[in-house]
Each structure stands twice: as structure tokens, then as C-alpha cells.
Amino acid sequence: MPVWLIVEEETLTADDAASRRQIKVVRRLNGNRTRDEALVELGKLAKSHRPDSLKGTSYIVGRDGDGSFWFLPRSGKAHAPCTLRLMEEIRG
Known part of the structure; x- marks a missing residue:
């Protein structure tokens, strides 16, 4: 199962x-999720997420x-770039 x-x-x-x-993990998605299902979760989070550098600033x-x-x-x-993206965790 991918994480x-x-x-x-x-x-x-x-x-x-x-x-x-600076890169930080915002959320881990465990369980039986396909990449497409994980992308849906990413989209939901993007609607409510606010990067620390944009606190108090109007943004799109x-x-x-x-x-x-x-x-x-x-x-x-x-403004310095800020992105929210999906990655598959690979355990060694």
C-alpha cells in the first residue's frame, strides 16, 4: 500500500x-488510496492551507x-515560491 x-x-x-x-510534511495519507484519490485530498487541503510566509497577506x-x-x-x-505537492513515501 502506498503512503x-x-x-x-x-x-x-x-x-x-x-x-x-524549506520542506515540511503537512499530512500523511495512509490506507488504500490511489494516486488520483490522494490528489483529491491534496486539492481539499489546498483550499484551506495557508503557508506561514503568507500569514496576514491576501493570496491566490x-x-x-x-x-x-x-x-x-x-x-x-x-514573493518566494511556495508549493503544496503530493509525494509517495518510499521506505528503505
């Missing part, structure tokens, strides 16, 4: 303009061709 992970991936920029990627959510979701500030100002 699906919904992960948030965000690029953070420090004051000195150095950037780093867009779906990319691979099924991931992008969070973009509504103001149109430049």
Missing part, C-alpha cells in the same frame, strides 16, 4: 538575499500541470 505525503515546499530569503529551501492558489498547488500573493508583488 502519500502532502508536503509544503517554500523558498525563504533572508535579509542578506541568501535563500534556502493556482494548480500546476503536475497537480501541485502554487500560493501567490494577490498583490502581484514578487
Whole structure:
């Protein structure tokens, strides 16, 4: 049975303009779920999820061709990328 992970991936920029990627698991989806069923769960979560970097900011959510979701500030100002995506957990 595959275990699906919904992960948030965000690029953070420090004051000195150095950037780093931060990835965190938002939810684990256990059970008998196909990839399509897991993508439905991802879509539900994307409607209510708010990245930490966008707290207090008006934003829009867009779906990319691979099924991931992008969070973009509504103001149109430049912002570090933040995505919510589905990954299959592989145990070694």
C-alpha cells in the first residue's frame, strides 16, 4: 500500500538575499488510496492551507500541470515560491 505525503515546499530569503529551501510534511495519507484519490485530498487541503510566509497577506492558489498547488500573493508583488505537492513515501 502506498503512503502519500502532502508536503509544503517554500523558498525563504533572508535579509542578506541568501535563500534556502524549506520542506515540511503537512499530512500523511495512509490506507488504500490511489494516486488520483490522494490528489483529491491534496486539492481539499489546498483550499484551506495557508503557508506561514503568507500569514496576514491576501493570496491566490493556482494548480500546476503536475497537480501541485502554487500560493501567490494577490498583490502581484514578487514573493518566494511556495508549493503544496503530493509525494509517495518510499521506505528503505
